[in-house]
Amino acid sequence: MVQHVSPANTPIKTGITNARPVAYSLRLVVRTILRAASNTWQLLGVSTLLFIVLNLVLWGLSRVTTTPARISSFERMATVSLDTADRGLVQRFAQEFLATTTNPQHMDLLQWEPYSLWRSRPFHGEFIRIGNNGLRRTISANATTPEMPRVYLYGGSVAWGMGARDEHTIASCLARLLYEARCPSEVVNCAQLGFVSTQERIAFEQTCAHGECPTVAIFLLGVNDIASTMQHDRAGLTINEANRQAEFNILNEGSTAELAAGMIRRLPFYRVLIDNGEHPAGRMTGTKYTGVDNLALEDPEFVRRLQESLVAQPLAKGETREMRILTLHRQDVCRAAVELLGRNCDMASSVARQFGGDALFFWQPTVFDRHAPSSGEREIQRQAFDFGQYYLLARTIMRDQQRDPDGTSSSETSNGIRRILDLSHTFDSANWDNKTEFFDFCHLTESANLVIARAILPHVLAALRMARSTPEL
Numbered sequence: 001m002v003q004h005v006s007p008a009n010t011p012i013k014t015g016i017t018n019a020r021p022v023a024y025s026l027r028l029v030v031r032t033i034l035r036a037a038s039n040t041w042q043l044l045g046v047s048t049l050l051f052i053v054l055n056l057v058l059w060g061l062s063r064v065t066t067t068p069a070r071i072s073s074f075e076r077m078a079t080v081s082l083d084t085a086d087r088g089l090v091q092r093f094a095q096e097f098l099a100t101t102t103n104p105q106h107m108d109l110l111q112w113e114p115y116s117l118w119r120s121r122p123f124h125g126e127f128i129r130i131g132n133n134g135l136r137r138t139i140s141a142n143a144t145t146p147e148m149p150r151v152y153l154y155g156g157s158v159a160w161g162m163g164a165r166d167e168h169t170i171a172s173c174l175a176r177l178l179y180e181a182r183c184p185s186e187v188v189n190c191a192q193l194g195f196v197s198t199q200e201r202i203a204f205e206q207t208c209a210h211g212e213c214p215t216v217a218i219f220l221l222g223v224n225d226i227a228s229t230m231q232h233d234r235a236g237l238t239i240n241e242a243n244r245q246a247e248f249n250i251l252n253e254g255s256t257a258e259l260a261a262g263m264i265r266r267l268p269f270y271r272v273l274i275d276n277g278e279h280p281a282g283r284m285t286g287t288k289y290t291g292v293d294n295l296a297l298e299d300p301e302f303v304r305r306l307q308e309s310l311v312a313q314p315l316a317k318g319e320t321r322e323m324r325i326l327t328l329h330r331q332d333v334c335r336a337a338v339e340l341l342g343r344n345c346d347m348a349s350s351v352a353r354q355f356g357g358d359a360l361f362f363w364q365p366t367v368f369d370r371h372a373p374s375s376g377e378r379e380i381q382r383q384a385f386d387f388g389q390y391y392l393l394a395r396t397i398m399r400d401q402q403r404d405p406d407g408t409s410s411s412e413t414s415n416g417i418r419r420i421l422d423l424s425h426t427f428d429s430a431n432w433d434n435k436t437e438f439f440d441f442c443h444l445t446e447s448a449n450l451v452i453a454r455a456i457l458p459h460v461l462a463a464l465r466m467a468r469s470t471p472e473l
Contacts, residue, residue: 074098080376080439081163081446093165096125101162101193110193116203117238119192120160127165135189136160139167140175142184149464150186151178152207154200155220158364159191161449163439168446170220173453174460181457183464188214194239196224197344204348204359213355216463218456219348221420222363222398223391223442225341226334230390235336302328334394338401345420358463361420362456366442368392369424372433384441395424426455 074094082090100109100123110118111134119134129137153159153171161169171189178185190203197219204217229235238244305328315324345361352359367373367380368388381388402419427437427448437448444452 077163077439080436081443082165083445083447093127096123096128097163099123099125100128100130101157113203115206116192116195116199117244118194129166134192136169136171136191137166138169138171138175138187138189140172140184140187141179142175144186148184148186149215149467150188151175151216151218151460151464152188152190152204152214153218153220154195154204155191155364156195156200156224157191157193158223158443159220160189160193161191162193162443164444164446164449168449170449170453170456173450174218174456177453177457178460181461183461185215185464191220194224196228196238197221197341198236199238201344201348205351208351208355208357213352213357215357215467216460217348217352217357217359218460219345219359219361220364220452221341221345221361222394223366225337226391226394227387229333229337229394230387233333235333236340302332330390331393331397334390335397338394338397341398342401342420356467358467360456360459360463363395363398363420363422363424364442365424365426365452366391367438368441369395370427370432370437372430374434374436376436377438380438380441387441395422398422421459423452423455426451 074097075090078090078094078097082093084090100120109121111121113119113134120130120136121134122132123130131137151174153174159170161171166172169189171187171191175185175187178187190207192199192203195203200219200221204219207213224239225235228237228239228241231237231239232241306325309324309328310321315321345359348361349359366388367377367384368391370377370381373381398420399422402422437445437451439445
């Protein structure tokens with residue numbers, strides 16, 4: 001039976017919206033928003049949890065230094081430096097090598113030091129010991145007495161003794177050589193990881209200001225000033241200067257972004273995956289000046305030099321104007337670095353004389369100075385090629401600036417200020433041909449530290465003789 005709908009029962013459209021569909025739609029929108037928020041929260045929660053787990057894993061791996069992946073490179077360097085087949089000795093030393101010299105810009109290895117910015121934290125190991133004063137132990141053949149002359153060594157990681165046991169640092173080798181030369185002295189290793197010449201000079205001035213001026217202060221310098229110049233494309237900054245800028249005022253009001261950035265840099269994922277803590281010269285491929293045209297337009301003196309350079313030596317095949325500008329710019333920044341280094345030496349020399357002491361300055365050798373390197377050293381030269389170009393240019397500038405007008409190079413200038421004594425030729429002799437003296441671009445093996453100490457010894461003895469006026473020294 002077919003049912004007919006009466007017209008009277010048909011809904012009449014009056015233009016008034018039914019409230020039930022509207023409420024249903026609102027509930028549907030709310031449920032959709034809540035479901036999206038829930039999914040977002042879950043996704044955020046899972047991501048946060050994974051991020052926390054990742055950081056915990058990386059933190060754990062960074063503390064488990066016995067894992068082969070983490071320590072293998074240090075074992076290789078330790079094997080070269082110690083020159084031993086004793087696997088156990090190499091592994092034990094590599095652990096301490098890793099613990100005291102990895103990521104030197106991080107505060108878990110360094111402590112704040114006024115004016116010079118940082119120094120090492122105390123460390124007491126089998127091969128490496130750092131006192132509460134942040135200075136590395138020097139092992140000498142003699143006991144120190146108050147009347148002994150004091151010899152303080154300043155510098156960066158090379159002088160500090162990276163890759164060497166306490167008894168084989170340059171300071172310890174020099175202490176033994178002075179004893180054998182019948183001039184027992186108190187030798188103190190004041191070097192710090194990553195120091196540039198300005199920090200070394202300030203540290204020395206602070207020592208003198210506190211009444212502890214040594215009889216002779218030795219400065220081993222060159223590499224870090226050039227590495228910092230290459231890193232920043234500017235002379236006169238500390239290694240990783242960006243870290244100093246990021247830390248400044250970080251706890252003050254209005255520094256929320258800086259504080260957050262600082263916290264991120266402290267996280268294991270950043271330190272392990274992003275910032276490997278290598279020395280700038282070990283990881284950089286060279287700084288390219290990004291404002292080449294501006295450089296040429298803003299500095300009339302530079303434009304004049306560029307034009308003279310192009311007239312004297314036209315562009316070679318494959319060489320562009322930009323390449324020539326970059327070459328001249330590199331010369332400028334290297335010259336500025338060497339000039340600043342020289343002024344730091346002049347000031348340190350003046351301070352030493354004021355307090356009745358003397359100061360000696362030595363330009364340290366690198367693997368790029370080797371004329372007959374070993375196969376391992378040739379590979380290091382290849383890997384750090386860009387830094388080598390900076391260093392060799394700076395070394396040439398240094399030699400030119402140290403030379404007298406008559407072409408000679410004496411140990412003092414006409415006004416009595418000490419010159420920088422060049423040690424870059426130390427391993428030129430055929431005795432060192434094809435032998436490994438560097439385990440990276442600048443750090444010496446233990447046997448090479450002894451060679452450097454022997455090269456320094458005559459100058460130290462002469463300075464001590466002058467200070468004490470005793471010919472028998």
